[in-house]
Amino acid sequence: MNLKKAALGALAIAAVAGFPLASGNPYYIHLVETIMIYAIVLFGLDIVVGYTGQVSLGHAGLFGIGAYTAGVLILKIDAPVYLTLPAAIAVTAVFGAMLALPALRVTGPYLAMVTLAFGTIIQILINEMTFLTEGPMGITLTKPELFGHQLDETEYYWLVMVCLIASLAFVHRLLHSQLGRAFEALRGSPVASDCMGVSVYRYKVYAFVISAALAGLAGSLYAYSEQYISPNTYNFELTVMFLLAIIMGGRKTRTGALLGAAIIVMLPKLLDDLEVFRVGAIVLAFIVAVSVAVAMKRGKMNGQVAAIPVIGTLALAGVSFKLETMTDWRLSIFGLITLFVVYYLQDGIVGFVRQALNLKVRTERDTTGAAAAALTRANSQGEQELLKASGVLMQFGGLKALNNVDLVVQRGSIHGLIGPNGSGKSTMMNVLTGIYQPTAGSVVFAGRAVNGRTSSDIALSGIARTFQNVQLFGEMTALQNVLVGLHHSFKSNLLDVALHLPRYKREDREQRARAHALLDFVGLGDLAGEEARNLPYGKQRLLEIARALALDPQLLLLDEPAAGLTAPDIKELLEIIRKIRDAGVTVILIEHHMDVVMTLCDRVSVLDFGQKIAEGLPAEVRADEKVIEAYLGGQAS
Numbered sequence: 001m002n003l004k005k006a007a008l009g010a011l012a013i014a015a016v017a018g019f020p021l022a023s024g025n026p027y028y029i030h031l032v033e034t035i036m037i038y039a040i041v042l043f044g045l046d047i048v049v050g051y052t053g054q055v056s057l058g059h060a061g062l063f064g065i066g067a068y069t070a071g072v073l074i075l076k077i078d079a080p081v082y083l084t085l086p087a088a089i090a091v092t093a094v095f096g097a098m099l100a101l102p103a104l105r106v107t108g109p110y111l112a113m114v115t116l117a118f119g120t121i122i123q124i125l126i127n128e129m130t131f132l133t134e135g136p137m138g139i140t141l142t143k144p145e146l147f148g149h150q151l152d153e154t155e156y157y158w159l160v161m162v163c164l165i166a167s168l169a170f171v172h173r174l175l176h177s178q179l180g181r182a183f184e185a186l187r188g189s190p191v192a193s194d195c196m197g198v199s200v201y202r203y204k205v206y207a208f209v210i211s212a213a214l215a216g217l218a219g220s221l222y223a224y225s226e227q228y229i230s231p232n233t234y235n236f237e238l239t240v241m242f243l244l245a246i247i248m249g250g251r252k253t254r255t256g257a258l259l260g261a262a263i264i265v266m267l268p269k270l271l272d273d274l275e276v277f278r279v280g281a282i283v284l285a286f287i288v289a290v291s292v293a294v295a296m297k298r299g300k301m302n303g304q305v306a307a308i309p310v311i312g313t314l315a316l317a318g319v320s321f322k323l324e325t326m327t328d329w330r331l332s333i334f335g336l337i338t339l340f341v342v343y344y345l346q347d348g349i350v351g352f353v354r355q356a357l358n359l360k361v362r363t364e365r366d367t368t369g370a371a372a373a374a375l376t377r378a379n380s381q382g383e384q385e386l387l388k389a390s391g392v393l394m395q396f397g398g399l400k401a402l403n404n405v406d407l408v409v410q411r412g413s414i415h416g417l418i419g420p421n422g423s424g425k426s427t428m429m430n431v432l433t434g435i436y437q438p439t440a441g442s443v444v445f446a447g448r449a450v451n452g453r454t455s456s457d458i459a460l461s462g463i464a465r466t467f468q469n470v471q472l473f474g475e476m477t478a479l480q481n482v483l484v485g486l487h488h489s490f491k492s493n494l495l496d497v498a499l500h501l502p503r504y505k506r507e508d509r510e511q512r513a514r515a516h517a518l519l520d521f522v523g524l525g526d527l528a529g530e531e532a533r534n535l536p537y538g539k540q541r542l543l544e545i546a547r548a549l550a551l552d553p554q555l556l557l558l559d560e561p562a563a564g565l566t567a568p569d570i571k572e573l574l575e576i577i578r579k580i581r582d583a584g585v586t587v588i589l590i591e592h593h594m595d596v597v598m599t600l601c602d603r604v605s606v607l608d609f610g611q612k613i614a615e616g617l618p619a620e621v622r623a624d625e626k627v628i629e630a631y632l633g634g635q636a637s
């Protein structure tokens with residue numbers, strides 16, 4: 001961390017810590033305290049929504065479980081705070097796991113429904129289990145004691161602040177570790193995540209449980225803060241508010257979560273007071289106008305796009321002076337703001353300002369050990385046959401995309417797989433990597449059956465691949481993409497990550513160096529900090545190769561790596577593929593450029609309408625009658 005950042009952080013902490021002393025107004029102290037508590041929930045919710053890209057409508061329920069764990073423990077056994085907080089975290093995490101394990105088998109609207117049902121059930125349970133929770137009556141409690149000292153309002157505020165800072169540090173470290181990259185990757189491309197050995201399902205559940213634990217902590221803090229809890233608080237409206245806060249503040253940023261928390265706490269108050277609302281609207285219009293002006297000046301935004309937020313906020317400010325009473329309009333304005341954000345500020349307020357000011361995430365290059373060999377797999381000994389597929393049938397309805405195909409790939413070779421469009425080449429790759437389960441037939445890789453295993457398991461056993469339609473983690477940098485491929489070589493756990501223990505630090509340093517070496521290997525060394533989606537198409541293909549190599553595979557499947565590449569790029573690619581083979585990695589190459597196939601491949605198999613029509617040395621195959629016929633009028637080049 002650099003000095004400026006540290007100083008800024010210290011200043012922010014001092015300001016927040018000093019606020020109760022400066023203000024002295026219990027109402028405002030409580031308001032800021034609530035913002036901090038909500039922010040803890042939102043840090044967690046953002047992991048699920050912002051990073052893994054799942055929807056949760058169950059977080060108010062989880063928040064309630066945290067509050068009630070603390071409440072019930074105090075009611076029944078008069079538990080002290082150093083018991084209630086950890087208990088709330090643990091209990092809520094367990095509930096989170098119970099929700100996540102079945103729920104995360106589904107996605108999209110179904111997931112929303114399941115989590116919504118969970119939230120509702122929790123609320124009903126709290127209401128009905130009177131023997132434990134006192135039901136609708138609620139539980140009254142007092143501020144906690146710490147080391148025999150009864151905390152007053154201000155001291156409790158500081159306790160919340162400490163929890164907020166700890167949560168912030170924890171989440172920040174988590175998201176910058178291999179775990180955070182796994183979360184982000186599965187949003188970017190679930191298929192690619194699985195094929196990089198990062199089990200999508202497992203990491204979704206993991207993210208959800210961590211998120212629940214944070215909601216639990218926040219819930220227990222909330223119980224002490226309000227000194228009264230009742231079932232009605234943890235309702236659907238609160239869940240929607242949480243989601244809204246993430247969307248408005250901006251996903252994937254801690255600042256966004258803090259801002260979002262401030263908005264959902266303050267906005268209802270703002271909308272209650274016309275004067276304050278007018279000031280708020282003017283300030284907002286001003287901020288938006290300045291950001292847009294800066295963005296336009298830097299050529300980051302064109303006039304048409306920029307006009308909408310400016311006009312929107314100006315209109316809001318104008319309307320605020322027309323309004324006589326606010327109460328009637330409260331909900332409509334709230335709804336309008338939401339719509340506005342969803343349509344025009346998709347990265348939230350923080351995302352918008354960042355883009356406008358052109359703030360970029362910098363990746364610092366750590367060169368120690370960068371010389372480490374990019375490819376570490378030594379020439380493996382052992383049997384000559386690395387892969388053997390026998391009688392593979394892949395049926396989609398009536399279509400036999402693969403019809404009784406046999407394929408044997410020798411260790412250390414480059415095996416070409418060619419055929420006209422739609423002949424089943426990509427389907428074969430998907431069968432080999434577990435994306436499709438073949439209707440019949442078997443695949444054996446390095447002496448082990450592939451059938452019936454998950455993609456991530458197959459990937460970890462040594463098969464890496466690229467995709468015909470590039471599947472990168474678009475919002476992540478080139479370096480981070482490769483680091484996801486290196487996920488398998490991280491051994492440190494959540495504790496190592498949270499506390500930055502030496503094991504994690506060493507591992508992180510080593511793997512970053514390896515990732516840089518791999519980028520250098522494919523000639524992308526200078527683009528390490530660039531977001532994958534911003535790379536030119538040809539470079540994206542090379543990045544996919546680097547990411548696949550990070551898996552340290554025995555077998556690399558390349559699905560039309562030269563597609564869309566310029567002639568000089570193709571030459572470079574040839575060189576790279578040769579080097580990969582020389583490092584001892586076996587390659588299956590699907591390619592349309594015949595010259596590439598002819599110069600590179602040791603053996604070639606030809607598919608046509610799902611059947612293998614020829615196989616042999618490149619020259620033999622090219623002279624084959626059936627092959628010529630299959631390609632006649634095709635795209636042979």
Ligand code: ADP
Nearest residue numbers: 396399401419420421422423424425426427428
């Ligand atoms: P190639 O990569 O050789 O161009 P593919 O393997 O992509 O061909 O496709 C082979 C055939 O299988 C095509 O007719 C394609 O439409 C069909 N196919 C591939 N995947 C699916 C799927 N998931 N569902 C239905 N049909 C599919």
Ligand code: MG
Nearest residue numbers: 425426427468
């Ligand atoms: Mg294909």
